[in-house]
Amino acid sequence: MSNNIANETIDHSRNKEAWTLKRVLTNTYFLNVVSLVLFFLLWDYVAKERIFHDSLARPLDVLNQIITLVSIKYAGSTLWGHIWASTQRVLIGFFIAAVIAVPLGLFMALNSYVNAIVKPLFDLFKPMPPIAWVTIAVLWFGIGETSKVFIIVIGSFVPCLLNAYNGVRLVEPELYDVIRVLGGSRRDQIFHVCFPASFPAVFAGLQISLSVAWTCVLAAELTNSRAGLGFLIKRGMDTHKPTLVLGGMLLIAAAAWLTSQGVGILEKKLCPWKRSIENL
């Protein structure tokens, strides 16, 4: 008796329709492809016409350069070695920042004393661009790995902390009331509502941190390094090889995209209940 009325679930599947010309032309994937193809054609045209003289390489030359890099050692390291050098720095710095900043942000939102102590310091350092730390990091830690990781930690720290903090503060207060009325403890409120509710915000913060981390590793490597994707770009500039510069840029984009996908997969695992929002 009670199963039919009012028992609808939200169904995302769509009915199959026949392929028509209009449907092909308005198909999202088709338009995506058109957009990409036009971009590469424009790039190739600009490069071929030498609008930037010899400083813009043609797309296929860039691709060839990347393929060449795969097969030879460049500056004592294979391409995978360079990619891994940068990725490793990003991952170590990002991990250290996340492990400290996320719990700290959660604590700040939950405890006004912690907040009162940490907030002024955080507000003092927050507006400082992480790249501004490059010089001081080299002075303190030398030109090795430590200084690069240090800059990444500084850069990824801020979004992690901010998002964890705001994630807790934006939890719907009604959900706490549910627990209070049922006689639940503060602990129940924190573990059953506060933490799970702030997960999506925390993960959004992690994604931002990750992209900041890639920015920082690039800045650090451009300043001083002997391996890494930033080093390839720098070497391309010094030896005037636009193919190497553009190839390094593409590889950084690819590596950053892959790590971001990794965080995305982790989020899906940890919050299966989250409604997916496109284009975010």
Add this chain to the structure above:
Amino acid sequence: MLEDQESPVKIRVNNLTKSFGDLTVLNDINFTIKKGELLAIVGPTGCGKTTFLNCLSKLMPTTKGEILIDGEVANPRKHNISYVFQEPTCLPWRTVRENVAYGMEIKGVGKEEREERANKIMELVGLSSCADLYPNQVSASMMQRIAVSRAFAVNPDLLLMDEPYGQLDVKLRYYLEDELVKLWRTLGSTVLFVTHNIEEAVYVAERILVLTNKPTSIKQEVVVDLPRPRDLIDPKFVEIRKLVTELIRWW
């Protein structure tokens, strides 16, 4: 109704008063609810119905007066008070089944009994088929039914409902009201149902308390001694509905 006269008093509210500064919202409210009774409270908009429930549920401290459950001062830690809010309040990170069982989890009910009671209630309200979905995968009306099920599942001493079906369309509301009456009769809970919809009150309640405007007190008690299932166009039903409407309108 049947055992109306014999049932012992479950809830006793004495001199309940609530003021915010100079503004008195609730003024010396006294009433009792019998065990297993479904009492509706209606009143004009803005008469402090939600404040009233927040005081009863102990979410908000009262200025004066006391609320006794079985003769003891009400305490959410000790008594089972359940509250169905106006807005659906499911925990998005728990499946429908886990949401229904959540109240029992807080109350420390054992795992097997939790499962059993949750299954029984989901069966009663027709949620079994979507027990493993997350709240964002079901419709708004179903979310409210999850909240209602969660509230009933703890076998509450007192179940407070704050216009739970106010947001829903008419057809769905009738359906859910029937479902509420079915749950209440099956489980024998003591329910206090707040609404601004007079027809809804007459349809579900055994007794209706009509509130005055602010400062709010009880204007009159109306006993609804109609057999169930109730008929919305039964002359007696219409008569009671008109009586309650007059009481609210008459300022």
